Structures are given as structure tokens and as C-alpha cells.
Amino acid sequence: MRSTEPASGAAAVWDIATPSRPGPLPGVGMAGFRARTADPVDLSVVPYPAVTVAVDLGEAPLAVEDGDGGLHRGSVVVGLAPTGVHGRGRAIECLQLRLSPVVAHAALGGCAAWGRGVVPLRELWGREAGRTRERLRLAGSWQERFAIAGAELARRYEEGRRVDPEVAFVWGRLVTHRGGIEVERLAAEVGWSRKRLWSRFRSQIGLSPKRAARLVRFDDAAHRLAAGRSAADAAAEAGYADQSHLHRDVRDFAGVTPAAVAGAAWLAVDPVAWTGPPSPRPA
Structure with missing residues (x-):
């Protein structure tokens, strides 16, 4: 685990872990986030050219509000170009994945739901979303979590339907x-x-x-x-x-x-x- 010590600013809110080696699937980035404070943290999401998966690992559920006023709690998938998306929570701990949409199409089960919005991960992975979350919560280190997530995404990518x-x-x-x-x-x-x-x-x-x-x-x-x-x-x-x-x-x-x-x-x-x-x- 690489834990950061940013001097000031918004980044100082977080301890951040990154993988020590590349994962098995190109087109995937991973980072682990743990809030340094128990105070509420509020983030406005800036659109990014990747599909973002936030696997909520904290005790209190992460809340994500989409641009249409909907509120989602727990692990979510944020699409490529959402507007007005805000995340908030206390004592946040989460694994964030950034997937090229080429990978996400196969690994997440299609794109109609996540093209531009916010979707609970359980709507795409069903009960397996909860089981994967528990495996990640019980893992002994961030590096183990990265390995679990990488293997799961690689398996789903191989089994999924590829883009042209x-x-x-x-x-x-x-x-x-x-x-x-x-x-x-x-x-x-x-x-x-x-x-x-x-x-x-x-x-x-x-x-x-x-x-x-x-x-x-x-x-x-x-x-x-x-x-x-x-x-x-x-x-x-x-x-x-x-x-x-x-x-x-x-x-x-x-x-x-x-x-x-x-x-x-x-x-x-x-x-x-x-x-x-x-x-x-x-x-």
C-alpha cells in the first residue's frame, strides 16, 4: 500500500492506496480511499472519460446523488458524462475503479444503463455485487483488495460480450x-x-x-x-x-x-x- 501525505487542500482528506503492480486487465485503474476524518465529506463529480465503479467498504453507506435528484446508497457505477453527481458520507472507505468503456461494456454487462448516469452496482452484478463487496471488506490489505477486484473484472470481461x-x-x-x-x-x-x-x-x-x-x-x-x-x-x-x-x-x-x-x-x-x-x- 502506498499511503499519501498531501500537505494541504482537498487531497489531504484522504489516505490513498494504489496497486504495486499492473492488474490482469488493461484499461482498468484502481485506487483505495479512506477518509482521514469522521466528519461528512461532500464531493462533486467531474466527468471523466472512463466508467467509474465505487465499491463502498465503509460502515456507514456512501450516498451518491445523481443529476436527476435520485439518491443511491452503497456501491455505484458512474457513467462517462454525468452532470450534477455528488457523493457524500462519513468515515468513507471505498475501492474506486476506472474502466475504459471498452472494458466496461463486457465487465459490467452492457452500457445502456451507465452511459451517462449513476447505477447501483447490484443492478448490474446482482447478488454477486454483495458477495464481492464482502470479500473485499474481509481482505487483509489494499493490495489483496486490488487483486480480488482485478481477478473479478478479468473473469467478467472474458465471459462478457465485447465491443466491435x-x-x-x-x-x-x-x-x-x-x-x-x-x-x-x-x-x-x-x-x-x-x-x-x-x-x-x-x-x-x-x-x-x-x-x-x-x-x-x-x-x-x-x-x-x-x-x-x-x-x-x-x-x-x-x-x-x-x-x-x-x-x-x-x-x-x-x-x-x-x-x-x-x-x-x-x-x-x-x-x-x-x-x-x-x-x-x-x-
Whole structure:
């Protein structure tokens, strides 16, 4: 376990553990979070180009409010581009998984439910969600927990229904180019019509290719803002036409201003918990 000691700010709320070695399944990131305080913790979720699974391991249930006013308690799956999602709880302890949507399609059992919203994990895994949670709670270390979660995801991925190789390829290209590549070009590269790519990609990833590209670019800009770059610099470096273009995307995805994104607690832990975004599963 690697436990962090951030000096100040939102990240100081957490003890964070990360895996000591890569897991068995590419396209999956993991981190363990334990709150340093018994006081209530409230987090606004910033959309990220991965499907996020939060396995609640604490004594008091984690509460996650979705953008439609629904309240979910316990382990949840947060989709690719949710808006208005907030998590809160006391003495929080959870295992967080970030899955490339290419992996999530097979490992979580489809994407219709989690494309843009919040879904209880039990709705996707049934009773096995509770049994897996108990195994994780009883594990003797975070490293053991990472091994259990990695093996479970790998098993479900192998048994699940894969995305089309063309869809996996297009997702990988969007991530590699940080959203800065034309969808028409990608359709030509896989030999599909634009209409076919749009239909297959949306049905298997949960977003249209264009919105997925915007999400990847927004994430790039959001992390630049969190690292201290000005809105003008972040816009230019992330490939936006101008600063107002960045403002529109930030408002669309996060519902706030670039300044608010720069100070978001959800992003404050990223340099410690995640070395980078989950890589797409090779086709």
C-alpha cells in the first residue's frame, strides 16, 4: 500500500492506496480511499472519460446523488458524462475503479444503463455485487483488495460480450489524440459509414463519437486547469478554438466555471491516485 501525505487542500482528506503492480486487465485503474476524518465529506463529480465503479467498504453507506435528484446508497457505477453527481458520507472507505468503456461494456454487462448516469452496482452484478463487496471488506490489505477486484473484472470481461473491434479502435484513437480527431476520418479508417459508426459506437460506448471526443478533450483541459494553468492556456493547449469554447464545454460537462473546475476536490486527488487515464483495450 502506498499511503499519501498531501500537505494541504482537498487531497489531504484522504489516505490513498494504489496497486504495486499492473492488474490482469488493461484499461482498468484502481485506487483505495479512506477518509482521514469522521466528519461528512461532500464531493462533486467531474466527468471523466472512463466508467467509474465505487465499491463502498465503509460502515456507514456512501450516498451518491445523481443529476436527476435520485439518491443511491452503497456501491455505484458512474457513467462517462454525468452532470450534477455528488457523493457524500462519513468515515468513507471505498475501492474506486476506472474502466475504459471498452472494458466496461463486457465487465459490467452492457452500457445502456451507465452511459451517462449513476447505477447501483447490484443492478448490474446482482447478488454477486454483495458477495464481492464482502470479500473485499474481509481482505487483509489494499493490495489483496486490488487483486480480488482485478481477478473479478478479468473473469467478467472474458465471459462478457465485447465491443466491435472497430469501436474499440475508434475509442483508442480518440484517447490517443485527446479528442482532436475528426469522426469522419475515423469512420473512413475502419471502413464504416459515418451513420454506422455513430450507431454502433453509441450503442456500445454509451455516447456518440462526437460527444466522446468532446469529453476526452474536456478532461485534458480540466486537468490542466487543476494543475494551475490559466483558462486561456488550458484552452489553447487542449486544442480549443478559443477560451469561450472551453467555457461552453466546462459548463456543459461540469455545470460550473473553469475556476470552479480548477479547484474541484474530485481532481485534487488525481495526481496521487492515478498515474494516467485507463488505456483502451487493444482490439
